[in-house]
Structure formats: structure tokens, C-alpha cells
Amino acid sequence: MVTGTLNVESLLEKMTAELSVLMKHRQIEDPFIIGIRTGGVWIAEQLHQALDIQSPLGTLDISFYRDDFSQIGLNPSVQPSQLPCATEGRDIILVDDVIMSGRTIRAALNELFDYGRPASVTLVTLVDLQRRQLPIQADVNGGVLTLDTDQQVKLNGPNPLTLEISTKTS
Amino acid sequence: MFEPQDPNRIQLNSNGQLKHFITTEGLSKALLTEILDTADSFIDMSEQQVKKVPLLRGKTVVNLFFEASTRTLSTFELAAKRLSADVLNLNISTSSTSKGETLKDTLQTLEAMHSDMFVVRHSDSGAQHFIAQHVSPDVAVINAGDGRHAHPTQAMLDMMTIRRHKGAFEPLVVAIVGDILHSRVARSQIHALRTLGAAEVRLIAPKTLLPRHIEMLGVKVYTDMNEGLKDCDVVMMLRLQKERMKSALLPSESEFYRLYGLTEEKLKLAKPDAVVMHPGPINRGVEIESSVADGPRSLILDQVTNGIAVRMAVMSMAMSGQVAEKNNRMEAAQ
Numbered sequence: 001m002v003t004g005t006l007n008v009e010s011l012l013e014k015m016t017a018e019l020s021v022l023m024k025h026r027q028i029e030d031p032f033i034i035g036i037r038t039g040g041v042w043i044a045e046q047l048h049q050a051l052d053i054q055s056p057l058g059t060l061d062i063s064f065y066r067d068d069f070s071q072i073g074l075n076p077s078v079q080p081s082q083l084p085c086a087t088e089g090r091d092i093i094l095v096d097d098v099i100m101s102g103r104t105i106r107a108a109l110n111e112l113f114d115y116g117r118p119a120s121v122t123l124v125t126l127v128d129l130q131r132r133q134l135p136i137q138a139d140v141n142g143g144v145l146t147l148d149t150d151q152q153v154k155l156n157g158p159n160p161l162t163l164e165i166s167t168k169t170s
Numbered sequence: 171m172f173e174p175q176d177p178n179r180i181q182l183n184s185n186g187q188l189k190h191f192i193t194t195e196g197l198s199k200a201l202l203t204e205i206l207d208t209a210d211s212f213i214d215m216s217e218q219q220v221k222k223v224p225l226l227r228g229k230t231v232v233n234l235f236f237e238a239s240t241r242t243l244s245t246f247e248l249a250a251k252r253l254s255a256d257v258l259n260l261n262i263s264t265s266s267t268s269k270g271e272t273l274k275d276t277l278q279t280l281e282a283m284h285s286d287m288f289v290v291r292h293s294d295s296g297a298q299h300f301i302a303q304h305v306s307p308d309v310a311v312i313n314a315g316d317g318r319h320a321h322p323t324q325a326m327l328d329m330m331t332i333r334r335h336k337g338a339f340e341p342l343v344v345a346i347v348g349d350i351l352h353s354r355v356a357r358s359q360i361h362a363l364r365t366l367g368a369a370e371v372r373l374i375a376p377k378t379l380l381p382r383h384i385e386m387l388g389v390k391v392y393t394d395m396n397e398g399l400k401d402c403d404v405v406m407m408l409r410l411q412k413e414r415m416k417s418a419l420l421p422s423e424s425e426f427y428r429l430y431g432l433t434e435e436k437l438k439l440a441k442p443d444a445v446v447m448h449p450g451p452i453n454r455g456v457e458i459e460s461s462v463a464d465g466p467r468s469l470i471l472d473q474v475t476n477g478i479a480v481r482m483a484v485m486s487m488a489m490s491g492q493v494a495e496k497n498n499r500m501e502a503a504q
Contacts, residue, residue, distance in 0.1 A: 061211070064211075064223035064224070064225050064486075065223060065224060069225055069226075069489075069490070069493070070493060071493070071497075072493065072494075072497075073187075073489075073490030073491070073493040073494050074208075074225070074486050074487060074489075074490035076204060078207075078208060078211050079211055080210065080211040080213070080214040081214065082214070083217070088219070110224070111223075113220075114218045114219065114220035114222065114223075115217070115218050115219055115220075116219050
């Protein structure tokens with residue numbers, strides 16, 4: 001059951017502003033933005049456009065790098081990752097919609113490093129659900145959500161982007 | 171001829187996912203397509219600096235080859251290594267069986283080493299089916315060729331090669347040419363092509379190299395190659411399996427080449443954009459003219475590359491199916 005929606009647009013505005021300050025601070029001039037499939041790609045597209053980035057957008061499917069293969073097996077709808085530029089020596093901006101345990105980001109970092117050694121990786125997320133299981137934090141984050149254990153959040157998109165909070169039906 | 175009652179009873183888990191890969195026969199279009207889709211996503215991995223994914227990290231894959239093979243064994247080995255598995259290659263024809271150890275004993279020994287997957291090639295049709303019935307739960311069995319019965323990963327890499335070059339199967343006329351009688355590849359190809367919806371599957375061979383009643387598989391049979399090649403989109407050649415020919419099925423190799431060898435001249439009968447495939451190893455001047463094998467329409471080397479991706483897909487899907495089956499068992503036990 002859907003119990004609420006969040007305004008993605010205002011979160012994106014805040015993230016764009018913070019990211020551009022951070023990029024200046026870190027002296028990143030030509031970043032390579034990579035979104036994690038599926039929701040992360042939608043957010044990455046928005047940031048790519050808002051920041052007017054030169055390098056084409058990359059997409060990452062982390063299915064082959066998940067740490068729960070021995071528990072749940074393979075994701076049946078896996079698609080190839082598409083990195084149109086080399087990652088070697090680049091400043092990467094890694095984008096995902098939701099960060100919770102940190103395991104997706106761990107998998108994404110491992111996959112990224114199999115493509116080459118980036119100069120830096122900056123992590124951007126739309127919402128942080130906390131409940132971290134690994135020492136991984138976003139550099140730029142839209143908003144923090146504290147959900148009850150029976151609640152979940154889902155990004156619908158790509159047009160329009162809406163963030164939906166719902167109660168799990170069990 | 172080995173014909174299992176219902177192959178899917180052994181190769182699918184209770185959720186309908188692959189847990190062994192024994193034959194393409196009886197598998198659904200959705201499942202064959204899932205294999206091709208998964209394989210497609212492994213193809214792009216060659217762009218990575220580190221050409222590996224950690225999917226089967228910590229798993230042990232045993233390549234159990236009771237019959238010699240270079241190409242199949244090496245692509246299975248590479249596939250397993252690119253999935254980060256530990257790989258053991260055993261050439262049994264020169265090992266324990268010559269000391270009198272039975273197949274079951276060999277298996278039990280290997281299971282005691284905590285193997286997670288057996289990739290098996292055997293000269294007896296049905297050997298992998300037997301092994302899949304007798305391995306411990308959680309161990310996946312992949313057929314790398316059994317007797318005259320099936321060679322499902324070869325068929326799927328052929329399907330992948332066709333799909334990457336031609337797109338949809340529905341409009342395609344595909345000819346399989348040569349030694350159909352001894353060919354496990356042809357059988358697996360026919361089942362896969364029919365399930366994936368190819369418009370027409372043709373077999374082109376002399377009567378002596380055609381199994382009886384093969385038309386029942388829904389194929390058109392031609393003994394005249396010129397007639398059979400007309401308007402084909404894909405020509406799949408087979409190797410003449412001289413080692414399996416116990417009686418005089420052929421007048422001579424040169425006679426076979428004259429009638430059924432794929433030459434530039436004969437290829438002109440197929441569609442202008444027709445592609446040529448061969449599972450290898452090629453007998454040049456017996457099944458195929460060198461200039462055709464090396465020519466612009468030949469996909470023979472693509473087949474080898476795609477073979478690694480298909481084998482990675484099948485291995486990870488079967489392991490995944492075993493995981494799901496184990497979860498189901500544990501839930502049922504609670």
C-alpha cells in the first residue's frame with residue numbers, strides 16, 4: 001500500500017548544487033558519471049544534464065558482483081554494463097537512487113575497479129535509508145528517510161520520477 | 171539411441187529454473203532466450219581490464235572429459251575461470267577408468283573433494299543424465315557432449331551467433347549440412363531452432379548419414395545440396411565424424427566433398443547475406459572450402475568467442491538454480 005510520495009525534483013536540485021560545490025572543492029573538471037541500474041541511471045541522467053557534463057553517461061549492472069549469489073542466485077534480468085569511456089585515471093561520479101546496507105555500492109566499486117583504476121570515486125545518492133551494514137557513506141545525498149521495518153521505498157521513472165513509500169504486503 | 175522420458179524432470183528445479191544443463195530438448199523458448207540474454211551480457215566483459223566476475227568465487231568446477239576435446243574443454247575452462255571458479259580438468263580416458271574404476275566411484279571421489287559442478291563429455295549417450303541422477307544435491311551437471319545424443323552448449327552458442335547476426339529467429343531458413351547421423355550437435359541445434367521459432371529447419375545429407383524418422387523433429391530433409399541451400403539465411407556445416415564411422419557409409423571423402431562440401435559456388439545458391447557456421451574442428455576440403463571457411467560470411471571464429479559467453483551463462487544459471495533448489499529444500503524442512 002502506498003503511504004506517501006516524495007518530491008524528487010527538489011531533492012535533485014539540492015544534490016546538483018551540493019555536487020557542483022564538491023566538484024569544485026575536489027578540482028574535478030571532467031567527471032565520468034555512472035548510474036547503477038535501474039533507478040541510479042535515472043538520477044544520473046538528471047545530474048548529467050543539470051551539470052552539463054561532456055563525457056557520455058555510463059550504466060552499471062552489478063548483478064554479477066552481488067555478494068548474495070550463494071543465498072539467492074542470479075538476477076534473471078541482468079543486462080550488460082555500458083561504460084562508453086575508459087575508467088582508468090578518471091574522476092568517477094557513482095550514482096544510485098537508494099543507499100541502505102551499502103552492499104550495492106560495494107559491488108559497484110568492485111565492478112568499477114575491474115574496468116580500470118579510477119583517479120577518484122564520488123558517491124551520490126537520492127535517499128539514505130540508513131541501516132548500514134558496511135562502512136560506506138555517500139558524499140552527496142538528497143535526503144534521509146527513517147522507515148519502519150514493514151515500510152519500503154521505490155523510485156518510479158524515468159518520466160516523471162517519483163519516490164514512493166509503501167507498506168509491504170506480506 | 172538414448173531418449174530420456176522427460177529431460178526437464180532432471181534439468182529443471184521446482185521453480186522451473188535450470189539446475190543441470192543436459193539437453194536443449196524440451197526447454198521452453200523463455201528459458202533458451204534467458205540463456206542467450208545472459209550470455210549477451212557476458213560478451214561485453216571482454217572490455218574489462220580484469221576479464222572476470224566474482225559470481226562463482228569459491229566454487230569448484232570439474233571438467234570431466236571421458237572423450238578428448240581441445241576446443242570445448244578450453245572454452246569451458248576459460249568460462250569457469252572468468253566466473254572466478256577454481257577449475258580442475260580431468261581427462262578420464264587416460265585415468266582411473268583404465269584402472270577399472272566405475273563411473274559412480276569416480277563421481278563419489280570427486281564429490282568428496284567438494285566439487286560444485288561437473289562439466290562432462292562422454293562417448294555414451296545419456297551418461298550425463300545418469301550422472302545428474304546420481305550426484306549429491308547442490309552439484310550441477312553440464313553436458314559438454316554425450317555420444318550421439320546432445321551437445322547443448324554448442325547448440326546455444328550457435329543460436330547466440332545467429333541471433334547476434336540476424337536478430338529474430340522467426341523469418342530464418344536454416345540448413346544443417348553433413349553428417350547428421352553421428353552428430354549430437356545437429357540434434358541439439360534442431361531442438362533449439364524449433365523452440366526459438368526458426369521459420370524452417372532443413373537437413374542436407376546423404377541418406378546413409380541421416381537417422382531414420384528424423385522428419386519427426388519437424389525438419390525438411392534434402393539429399394540434394396543445391397536444392398536444400400536455396401534461399402537459406404544460415405548454413406550450419408557439421409564435421410564428418412570419421413572416428414565414429416564403423417561401416418562404409420561414404421564412398422570416399424572426395425565424393426562427399428563433391429556432393430556435400432560447401433564451396434563458393436554452392437554458397438551462391440543461399441541468400442546473398444547468408445552466413446556460414448561450423449562447430450569445428452574443420453576438415454578443409456572435406457566439408458568446406460578453405461576460402462568459404464576464412465571468407466567474410468564465415469562466423470566460425472565468432473562461434474568460439476560466443477562459446478565462452480554461453481558457457482558462462484549456463485554455468486551461472488545452473489549454479490543459481492541449485493541455490494534456489496537448496497533454499498526450497500531448507501524451507502520445506504522448517
